[in-house]
Structure formats: C-alpha cells, structure tokens
Amino acid sequence: MPFTSETSSNGVLERNFTLDEITGVLWTPTSRTVGAPLLLAGHTGGMHKKAPGLVASALQSVTTNGYTVAAIDAPGHGDRPRNRQDQQRADAIHQALAAGEPIAPIVIEFNRSLAERAVPEWQATLDALQALPEIGVDAPVGYGGVSLGVVTGVLLAPVEPRIAAMCFGGVFVDDALVEAARRITIPVEYRIPWDDEQFDRSTAIALFDAFGSKEKTLHAHSGRHYPVPDYERDSSDRFFARHLGRAPEPASI
C-alpha cells in the first residue's frame, strides 16, 4: 500500500495512501494489532474520505473496538479530479438547492453512477489493505456508509464476499436501490432520521424491508440527518462488535 503521509494523535495512527487513481486514508490504533477487524467507510456525495461524521465514527471505532478503518474518495471527490459530466451533475444539484427544487432525482442518478465506479475501486483497495501485515486476509471486514456510501455498499456487498456486515445511514431511495438491496444477505443495521424533510420515510422503510438479510435492524431516531446521535454511533460499534468481534489484545508486529 503506497502511503503518502503519516500522523498520529490520541492513540490513532492516520496514514493517507494513493493507489493508482484512488486516494484514501487508513486509521489504526497506535498500539497496532494483527488481524483486528477492518471497516470500510463510504462517505456521502459531495463530501470526501475525511467528512466530519465519517472521521468521528472512524476514530470511535478505532478507540472503542480497536478496529482498523479505511476510507477512499469517491470518483471526482476529495483529492481526485472531477470529470466534466460529474461536474455538471454536481452543478445541477447546487442549482436545484438554490432554486428550492427537489434534488432527489439528480442525486439518485449521480449516486448510482459514482457507486458503480466505486465498487471495483473498493475491491482493489481491499486487496491492498489485506496485503498489509497488520491487516492480513483473515481480518473480518465490515462496511459502513451514509447516502452515496449506502448505494456503494448495496452494490458492493453482493459481489464482495469478504464483507461480513454493513451499517448504513440515510439515503435517497429509488426502485433500483430497493431491487439491489434484495441481494444483500449479510447482517445490516440501517439508521434513518425521522424528522428530515429531505428524506422520504416510506421509501426508507421499503429499502429496509428489501434487505434479504436474516438479521437486520432499522433504527429510526427523532431529529435530522446530521448530527448522528451519540447513542446511534455507539449502536453501530456494538453492531460491528457482535458480527466482526473486537480486536485481539495488542501485540507487537
């Protein structure tokens, strides 16, 4: 894995990496453990690998569960150049927001396009991460995402058997996403805001219903999309700990 920088703070080592066109970041406990579970974190559209909510969850997973967490920029996001078509879509979203028009149709189409491109990038990233001695091929792997990160996860999981559990936040839902969700069979925890005018509860519930998983939970909380309540972030940690285990005791590598 070609790391480009390394910093550490409060017991967490943060390393940026560049893998071909993919720009990413890896957070690990400074007391590194071999074989600790690995979380892949998918950011929302318009954000990047170090979106504040993503970083908060990642640091909590590292310090609470001893996990390793990786995030990559979606195509055209963060440190990656954006092509003309993606820029037009992003502009269209901003124009709709400014005009007070619904953004869901544009976001749904943009998310789908980005997610389809992100799937092979996540697989290449996972290959590279598993080649690291402190991760290895035996570390259980989970995936967490919000918005664009959900769409990416729903497309990724059915083609990526290495992913054993997924935790999702709110997302714009269309029929294609509902259909794709039927192919998910791993445990899912799905968290939605109940009082956010940007989200349609009924489609969120349809998405939950579609997951083909034997164990799935829907958590609806009063309030809006952001910030995520602390108790929901804690619940995600426990969800992953149930399905992926916790990190083994620290050992030198």
Place this chain on the structure above:
Amino acid sequence: MPFTSETSSNGVLERNFTLDEITGVLWTPTSRTVGAPLLLAGHTGGMHKKAPGLVASALQSVTTNGYTVAAIDAPGHGDRPRNRQDQQRADAIHQALAAGEPIAPIVIEFNRSLAERAVPEWQATLDALQALPEIGVDAPVGYGGVSLGVVTGVLLAPVEPRIAAMCFGGVFVDDALVEAARRITIPVEYRIPWDDEQFDRSTAIALFDAFGSKEKTLHAHSGRHYPVPDYERDSSDRFFARHLGRAPEPASI
C-alpha cells in the same frame, strides 16, 4: 409495602407484595442501594407479573444497571380474580385464535379496558414503592412494557409526571392509542418485530410517529414478537441508563 414472601438468587432479591387488590413483585440487588432508578414493568395481556420475557428483562436491569424493578398483575391476571366480563373477553380471544380469526379487534378493546383500570393501580403502587427507604421519592422512574403493557404505559405517562422515560415493545394499535400517544413527551424507545404476521407494521409506524417526545427511537428487528433479541434487551438497558442514570455504588441502608 406489605411484602408476602422473599427469596434471593444470583444477587437478586425477589419480594412479592399485596397492596389492597394489587398483587406485585419487586426485584432489587441484594447489595441494595438507596435511590437506584426504579423501573415499572407492564406485562402482556394473558400473562402476569412474572411472564418469562418480563422476568428476563427485569433480572438483567437489576444485574446490569443496578436498578430496582417492580411488576404488578393486570386486573384479572396472574394472582388476581377475573370478573365475568373479562373472562368473556379472554374466552373470545381464545375462540378467535382457535378459529383462525383475527384477534386484534378483541385484544384492542380488552387492552383498553384493562389499561384504564391499571393506571390508578400503578400510581398507588408507585406511591407505596417510593415510601420504601431503599427507593425513596428521588429515585428516577422509568416504565417498560409490551402489548397490554404498552397501552397501560401510554395512558399512564401523561398523568404520571414521576415517569421520566419509557421503553415499549410490540402492541396492537388503533386510532385511540395513536391519539393518546401524542400526549407522551418523555423519551421513548419503541421496539417492533418486522416479520410477525400478527403485527401490522404500518400502524406500528403510525404509533411511533405520534409520540410527542423530543427524543424517540424506533427499533425494527427481523424476526417475530418473541423472543426479543439479546441486543434489543441490551439496548433497552442502555436507553434507561442514558435517561435515568445508573445505580449509585452500593451502600448499607
């Protein structure tokens, strides 16, 4: 409080009591603490104060959070004589079940009647519990219930300001219950099974939407009404710990 028996096992003291017509049970840590939060537990219709699921949750609250938990038999349930009209309603439910007919309309009417009678009984029980030196008037009070216990809680909370938080399981929902739920303003966690043909998801979601609470969470889990997943029982404990606190360190009384 007129206790009629006392046993202890695995760090939990169980005392039965009789208060006028009310028969109840109180569970406390054997390492009794003064002012530990008090949970009131409402059983399902057809069961009693020592329903298996209720006891499992109660013992976990005592051992995990150090709480005191009280349960009383609903009118005509458990150790209490049943009047002729209640017996007719109970018989009608059994007949409908045997005939494969829907029980919801009968259960809803029966629950409402029982809950209206149970509300003043819970208030009298709470008065007596708060007069105990190991509880007192300053102990935070929560309420948990399933089915009939939900209906009772929804009617109780608006007239009983001592109750600070409520955790509910599945229940048959009618318009009257939805209307009553609008008067609830304390934090609520509401847990529903997603794959139980006896429960109508859409009315469950309508009930959740109606709670007037600033903080409310809906947890839908794959599976049926019973058994409650361990992780949901753990979640209830954490919900109460967030809103009522945990027990102070043990002290002699």
